[in-house]
Amino acid sequence: MATDITEESSLGEINKYDFVTPTTAVFKAEKGINAEIVAQISEMKNEPGWMRDFRLEAFKIFESKPMPKWGGDISLDFQDIYYYLKPTNEQGKTWDDVPQEIKDTFDKLGIPEAEKKYLAGVKAQFESEVVYGSLQEDLGNKGVIFTDTDTAVREHPELLREYFGKIIPSTDNKFAALNSAVWSGGSFIYVPPGVKIDFPLQAYFRINAEQMGQFERTLIIVDEGAEVHYVEGCTAPMYTTESLHSAVVEVMVKKNGRCRYTTIQNWANNIYNLVTKRAMAYENALMEWVDGNLGSHLTMKYPAVYMMEPGARGEILSIAFSSTGQHQDAGAKVVHCAPNTKSRIISKSISKNGGRSSYRGLCKVEDGATGCKSNVVCDALILDSESRSDTYPYIEVEEQDVQIEHEASVSRIGEEQLFYLMSRGLTEAEASSMIVSGFIEPLIKELPMEYAVEMNRLIELQMEGSVG
Amino acid sequence: MSETLKITDLHVAIEGKLILRGVNLTINRGEIHALMGPNGSGKSTLGNAIMGHPSYEVTGGAIELNGENVLEWDATGRSRAGIFMAFQRPMAIPGVKMADFLRHATTNVRNPERKEGEELIPMRQFRKELTEKMDQLRMDTEFARRYVNDGFSGGEMKRAEILQLAMLRPKFAILDETDSGLDVDAVKLASESIAEIGGEQMGILIITHHDKLLERNTPDFTHVMLGGKLVETGGVELARELYTDGYDRIRTSYPEAAAAEEAMTEVEAV
Numbered sequence: 001m002a003t004d005i006t007e008e009s010s011l012g013e014i015n016k017y018d019f020v021t022p023t024t025a026v027f028k029a030e031k032g033i034n035a036e037i038v039a040q041i042s043e044m045k046n047e048p049g050w051m052r053d054f055r056l057e058a059f060k061i062f063e064s065k066p067m068p069k070w071g072g073d074i075s076l077d078f079q080d081i082y083y084y085l086k087p088t089n090e091q092g093k094t095w096d097d098v099p100q101e102i103k104d105t106f107d108k109l110g111i112p113e114a115e116k117k118y119l120a121g122v123k124a125q126f127e128s129e130v131v132y133g134s135l136q137e138d139l140g141n142k143g144v145i146f147t148d149t150d151t152a153v154r155e156h157p158e159l160l161r162e163y164f165g166k167i168i169p170s171t172d173n174k175f176a177a178l179n180s181a182v183w184s185g186g187s188f189i190y191v192p193p194g195v196k197i198d199f200p201l202q203a204y205f206r207i208n209a210e211q212m213g214q215f216e217r218t219l220i221i222v223d224e225g226a227e228v229h230y231v232e233g234c235t236a237p238m239y240t241t242e243s244l245h246s247a248v249v250e251v252m253v254k255k256n257g258r259c260r261y262t263t264i265q266n267w268a269n270n271i272y273n274l275v276t277k278r279a280m281a282y283e284n285a286l287m288e289w290v291d292g293n294l295g296s297h298l299t300m301k302y303p304a305v306y307m308m309e310p311g312a313r314g315e316i317l318s319i320a321f322s323s324t325g326q327h328q329d330a331g332a333k334v335v336h337c338a339p340n341t342k343s344r345i346i347s348k349s350i351s352k353n354g355g356r357s358s359y360r361g362l363c364k365v366e367d368g369a370t371g372c373k374s375n376v377v378c379d380a381l382i383l384d385s386e387s388r389s390d391t392y393p394y395i396e397v398e399e400q401d402v403q404i405e406h407e408a409s410v411s412r413i414g415e416e417q418l419f420y421l422m423s424r425g426l427t428e429a430e431a432s433s434m435i436v437s438g439f440i441e442p443l444i445k446e447l448p449m450e451y452a453v454e455m456n457r458l459i460e461l462q463m464e465g466s467v468g
Numbered sequence: 469m470s471e472t473l474k475i476t477d478l479h480v481a482i483e484g485k486l487i488l489r490g491v492n493l494t495i496n497r498g499e500i501h502a503l504m505g506p507n508g509s510g511k512s513t514l515g516n517a518i519m520g521h522p523s524y525e526v527t528g529g530a531i532e533l534n535g536e537n538v539l540e541w542d543a544t545g546r547s548r549a550g551i552f553m554a555f556q557r558p559m560a561i562p563g564v565k566m567a568d569f570l571r572h573a574t575t576n577v578r579n580p581e582r583k584e585g586e587e588l589i590p591m592r593q594f595r596k597e598l599t600e601k602m603d604q605l606r607m608d609t610e611f612a613r614r615y616v617n618d619g620f621s622g623g624e625m626k627r628a629e630i631l632q633l634a635m636l637r638p639k640f641a642i643l644d645e646t647d648s649g650l651d652v653d654a655v656k657l658a659s660e661s662i663a664e665i666g667g668e669q670m671g672i673l674i675i676t677h678h679d680k681l682l683e684r685n686t687p688d689f690t691h692v693m694l695g696g697k698l699v700e701t702g703g704v705e706l707a708r709e710l711y712t713d714g715y716d717r718i719r720t721s722y723p724e725a726a727a728a729e730e731a732m733t734e735v736e737a738v
């Protein structure tokens with residue numbers, strides 16, 4: 001098959017660029033975590049002293065922090081996890097090692113060959129390397145930096161250090177501390193003042209690091225008047241060998257800047273997906289999170305926007321789909337720290353076949369933040385009597401002159417709606433599927449076209465029960 | 469042989485409460501039947517039972533389409549066999565565009581053997597037909613892009629139901645108060661449209677309180693429902709009498725059914 005030849009030659013190409021450094025090749029990862037392993041990770045990456053100290057400090061915090069008391073039931077043995085995947089392993093992984101069920105799902109989704117391999121963690125397709133190269137050149141001319149975070153530590157230390165761990169300090173929560181101690185990969189983006197990138201930057205193009213690792217660390221800095229849309233993930237099930245995914249994403253949007261961060265993730269059913277995402281938006285800046293969560297055993301994720309200066313806006317659109325053995329504890333946080341700031345949260349969840357979805361959201365208005373507006377809408381759709389949905393809205397307002405709206409609705413897929421559609425010749429399955437796709441339409445229309453198509457297809461597959 | 473929807477001694481209960489107590493009605497394709505009766509007498513229940521609403525339990529009797537047992541089919545099967553109901557209060561399906569919904573529905577009804585995931589009617593062909601039908605009903609093309617019944621006014625809902633009737637071209641159609649909530653002009657338009665769509669092609673059961681819908685769709689038969697039974701059948705003159713004089717004569721003539729009606733309404737009031 002032609003693709004096999006491509007694979008051979010692309011691996012050759014990769015070796016030419018010397019992606020594997022000799023030190024990493026001999027690194028022996030051990031299960032479990034202690035200060036020594038944390039130091040070792042830093043050493044393997046040839047990191048500067050400050051990053052090593054940052055990691056060790058974070059590890060101490062991790063040890064001292066209790067498990068989160070909210071959300072789902074986390075039964076993880078921290079000593080039974082690899083915290084740094086051996087790059088040698090990664091490089092050696094081939095298409096043949098990918099489980100058949102994952103390949104089948106890719107086929108059903110109609111994902112192109114190159115993307116399939118990328119998604120399954122098979123690195124380095126020649127085609128995307130070329131795309132990435134020309135993209136880099138174009139962006140580079142505008143002063144945009146788009147690289148993996150490990151590279152950024154080496155090549156842009158001052159810039160990175162100014163913001164790294166400042167938006168989400170290691171002390172924030174146990175899993176942010178864990179990530180800070182053992183992070184690897186993730187994206188680093190800097191957009192200079194006034195630069196507007198008119199196409200979405202996709203993690204897909206950035207192929208030279210373990211960007212889909214367990215503990216990725218992403219930092220985006222949008223300078224004054226700049227704009228960027230970053231897209232990560234994909235609707236295909238993410239395949240990893242480990243049971244914990246714990247990322248940290250920090251975003252800084254300066255005066256008049258705009259940032260949209262779109263995530264669509266579909267994890268395997270054994271994964272704990274515990275992610276901390278937070279953005280700070282300054283004067284008249286706009287931060288938007290678009291967040292789609294499917295799969296996983298437990299997801300806890302509440303993208304946050306802190307509106308730091310007058311006129312800042314935060315918008316969060318999230319969707320969760322949970323099925324058998326899955327608990328999606330997802331939501332959003334908006335914190336109004338300055339006057340005349342505005343936020344909007346739209347959250348949609350679907351529970352099916354015994355799945356559980358929870359909306360957990362915080363709307364906070366600090367003292368003195370007058371004239372703020374916040375609008376929260378969360379809708380849950382429950383497809384059968386075994387499934388469950390909960391809403392936990394937290395509202396903390398320390399200011400009188402504000403306008404806060406919260407609407408929540410929970411609906412079972414209505415017998416009346418089903419009957420109506422069936423009376424027009426649709427089967428019960430087609431009718432349910434149509435109701436669900438209508439329910440998530442507000443999110444789908446915010447996605448880039450190719451993601452919208454895949455997301456719709458994935459929901460259809462979920463409804464047929466043939467995935468996951 | 470003409471096609472027939474035949475209802476025999478139909479008994480229907482909702483949540484264990486008996487609503488229909490032996491309805492007999494035969495509709496041939498090409499005929500127009502008017503169904504009248506006071507509120508709560510069971511008219512909509514008959515419609516829902518024919519269409520196969522799962523909450524309406526058939527406790528006795530039969531519904532047959534050309535001799536086949538309709539009760540064995542779910543609503544999907546009934547629709548694909550050519551039965552249609554224009555609802556009094558159609559459900560909103562937020563996020564689903566009228567055009568997408570109608571394309572699915574039309575494909576399924578025209579190819580009853582279609583399996584899920586199989587090809588839909590080609591987009592161009594479908595669009596052309598939909599646009600023509602919408603023109604006839606004087607509906608703005610923007611309508612096709614709106615979400616099914618979501619935020620529709622009463623009049624828009626009824627027109628959307630007639631549009632579906634026009635696209636699906638059923639053998640038998642039940643129109644449940646398709647004239648209610650419409651202004652005079654809208655009823656006139658609806659009435660003309662139904663006459664145009666129906667013609668010799670359909671057997672129609674029109675549930676109504678008014679005369680407007682019947683002006684252009686002169687009923688061959690008028691039935692009066694009281695206390696869950698069809699107590700009297702006549703021609704168009706019976707319809708005229710009822711919307712002019714009301715149901716007092718009927719109640720007096722059929723004391724047993726009137727008593728049943730009273731009992732049913734009392735339970736509702738509690």
